[in-house]
Amino acid sequence: MNDRKNTAFGWILGSGIVALGLWIISSNYFDEERPEEMGYAIAGAEEAGGGETAGPDLGTLLASGSVEAGEKIFAKCTACHTANQGGANGIGPNLFGVLGKPVGSHVAGFAYSPALSGHGGEWNWETMDAWLTSPKKFASGTKMSFAGLSKPEDRANVMLYLESNGGAPAKPAPAAPAAEETAAADGATGEAEAAPAPAE
Numbered sequence: 001m002n003d004r005k006n007t008a009f010g011w012i013l014g015s016g017i018v019a020l021g022l023w024i025i026s027s028n029y030f031d032e033e034r035p036e037e038m039g040y041a042i043a044g045a046e047e048a049g050g051g052e053t054a055g056p057d058l059g060t061l062l063a064s065g066s067v068e069a070g071e072k073i074f075a076k077c078t079a080c081h082t083a084n085q086g087g088a089n090g091i092g093p094n095l096f097g098v099l100g101k102p103v104g105s106h107v108a109g110f111a112y113s114p115a116l117s118g119h120g121g122e123w124n125w126e127t128m129d130a131w132l133t134s135p136k137k138f139a140s141g142t143k144m145s146f147a148g149l150s151k152p153e154d155r156a157n158v159m160l161y162l163e164s165n166g167g168a169p170a171k172p173a174p175a176a177p178a179a180e181e182t183a184a185a186d187g188a189t190g191e192a193e194a195a196p197a198p199a200e
């Protein structure tokens with residue numbers, strides 16, 4: 001009798017060990033799929049405080065960016081924001097016409113955090129670029145729980161999308177080397193005072 005019980009017990013224990021082994025093997029197997037995301041983080045040159053390390057300057061990115069690309073990026077924002085005129089506030093305020101408005105007070109009646117409503121300044125291309133790089137660095141204590149957009153071109157494009165919903169102040173001029181291509185586009189806005197604006 002005892003022998004049979006021991007045998008049965010042995011089988012149960014044995015199959016438990018086999019199951020554990022399979023689990024270890026399979027979890028190792030699934031670990032292998034991770035690096036996909038890790039590679040992505042490097043591509044965005046995270047934390048590039050100044051952002052001016054290598055890539056084109058903001059003016060150039062804005063001149064070569066597109067509203068359509070920005071609309072795709074804005075999909076990351078729609079969980080909390082609308083951008084259309086008269087759009088509802090969500091977790092975040094409606095963003096129609098936010099460029100050119102004072103920081104943290106554009107939607108009357110929205111419960112901004114003191115970090116943002118007390119920040120001061122206005123949303124222009126540079127402040128918006130800094131905010132979208134890292135909301136927490138721009139206004140420590142903000143309740144916009146969004147990590148930020150690490151790619152400068154994503155920020156430029158999403159700002160162009162915001163501009164297409166309610167306008168914006170004049171854009172920064174592209175740095176000199178790229179100026180030839182974009183001088184015509186800039187001239188059209190009539191705000192070329194500070195730009196070198198070569199004739200050709």
Ligand code: HEC
Nearest residue numbers: 076077080091092103104105106112113116142143144146
């Ligand atoms: C998880 C929700 C959430 C997401 C996602 C989010 N936001 Fe926000 N956003 C907020 C909240 C909340 C505030 C108000 C912050 C405060 O008061 O501190 C805010 C504020 C802002 C403001 C300032 C508005 C003003 O009136 O001054 C801008 C501009 C903005 N968000 C743009 C964006 C953009 C662009 C994206 C996408 C790239 C985005 N947000 C993604 C929640 C979000």
